[in-house]
Amino acid sequence: MTDKHRLSPPLKGEADPVGDSSLAPEEPEQTVEAQRIILHIDMNAFFASVEQQANPELRGKPIAVIGAAKRTVITTCSYEARAFGVKTGMNAWEARQMCPQLIFVVGNNRKYTYTSTQIFNIMREYTPMVEVFSIDEAFLDATGSLSLFGSPERIAHLIKARIRHQFGLTCSIGIAPNKLLAKLASDMQKPDGLTTLTPDNTPEVLERMPIRDLCGIGAKTGKQLAALGIRTCGELGRFPVEILKRKFGVTGVRLSEMGRGIDDAPVVPEEESEEVKSVGHSTTLDRDISDPGEIRMYLLQLSEMVGRRARRYQVAGKTVTVTVRYPDFTTFSRQESRPGHTNNSDEIFQAALKILEGIELEQPIRLLGVKISNLRQQQEQLPLFAGDRKKALLASAMDQVNNRFGEFSVTFGSLLGNEGGSKVISPAWKPEGLRNVDVE
Structure with a gap:
């Protein structure tokens, strides 16, 4: 994801424990929280997939969703188009050079917001703790739902099946003890993937994972870290935190925690989110x-x-x-x-x-x-x-x-007569409340 998909700053507070944590020995430094079950659900090529389901003639073909016809910048594209190197943000002429048979579809934002809202409602049937992260992704805290549905993997499979049956769409799901790792896990197998990161396998995964794969580390920060010789999460987690603090200020501590897979940011449903300013x-x-x-x-x-x-x-x-x-x-x-x-x-x-x-x-x-x-x-x-x-x-x-x-x-x-207006859904879009931007 790009910089605009940053995770919110961590909020301090104890997560709901599973079992009697008072019996466990106290560790001097925690590396990965084990008490929460967080799912990150990311719809695959969402706008393009919705268009392919709405029009059977587009299925299996390389398509690119664009905004206004005169501003043909690609909003997203199907996996068939991605196989040719077509990417989000690419100009139409450049994309056409890479894929001559590319089909351009002008986006229908009302269709996407309606579908998105219905999908989020499905998620809420498995836990009330749903945080909408963008129009095509959300975090779920399923810690309290295990007694009803069993394992987190079963919850993930049930949600996948519901979305596929009702909308014909696929999603990739990451399961982990926190939001940072769940987001990372959902990106590891696309499309239609399911990846679980646990305290046991996380250190091995982070050891070789490029730092740019962590949500919240953008191009600028990545270059600054590379200048320090840091290119993987494992290297970031081991790097002296005092040097990171001198370079990045208080953010240096957060970067060190990210390298070790630590994130205590809670899943915040819309009704509990901060007041819009x-x-x-x-x-x-x-x-x-x-x-x-x-x-x-x-x-x-x-x-x-x-x-x-x-x-x-x-x-x-x-x-x-x-x-x-x-x-x-x-x-x-x-x-x-x-x-x-x-x-x-x-x-x-x-x-x-x-x-x-x-x-x-x-x-x-x-x-x-x-x-x-x-x-x-x-x-x-x-x-x-x-x-x-x-x-x-x-x-x-x-x-x-x-x-x-x-x-x-x-x-x-x-x-009157002006057909301009909103062509792109705001990253702050929410299905309800003050951030629910009306779209055409």
Whole structure:
């Protein structure tokens, strides 16, 4: 996985013990926790597999799922395409050179989010401790479910069978004493794999495992570790922690633990997750744009998506942030705090527009984002002044129609005819709650 799939920082606390741990001798340094049973479930080539199941003519063929037709960057591809060297993030022309018979399919985000939600519901039938990690993967704490289902391998096989029977899809599952190792295990056999890491076999696996295979160690950190002569997890676990601390600060201790397979981060279901601190949405545009009118149109659309989601969950933000990415992938953000909190789309747009007008754009825009932060809970009551009440009632009426008939069924006149918008599902997507970004 890439850097965006980092595990959350470890939270200190005792895991539920199995048996009477007080009878066990106390060890000076723990290498792998043995008391928890964690599963990491990763759907195989999820978007492409969903498309192949929906269209039998695509089955067994090399396909690539792309976003907007004019921005043909590959979101994911089938295993048949991967055999030719096609990869996620590759441009369509480059992929076509590698695989002339490649079939491009424009992604259907609503189809993927619906399927994903149903799959997560299947997982919750085996344990309530399900943490959605992304649209196609989740962590399960099955420690308390063993008395009902037997072994963790049986739970994994039952879930695999349910997903295959109901959706015709496969997944790879890793079983381990913690999230770090479960994630590592699920990547070891793809597609349709099942790998179990135990305290007995983990040291041997880590000894030869490249550090870049650990979730949370990206390209930059990997290069820094390689400069120290560290290329495998075994080498990382044995490396003097004091040197790692001097090089990486407090993160050095965490890196040392990762090299030894230690991770006490809990599985956190949605209802127990931390309070969301911002509401935002960004979109990679169909094409690079520089026309001020077109930029304002997308800015308004993003502001409406942010405002609508904030209103649905009754939060309002005081700080508005605009994010811009150029074609060369230079990315920057600018923010401004308002006098008061708001979730009104037009007020968010006006603040975002003011920020953007203060930026001297050096290149066309590839990606545009709008976010509100510094949130507070907004009580559902009409404003005192007539003008504000009119705005609130209008927004409420638009929300009711769009909730029933779909995003932008009713919208601002300046957005009519615009077929842009969200083409990529946010990595922060969740099946429910404030992070549940509506997609087209």
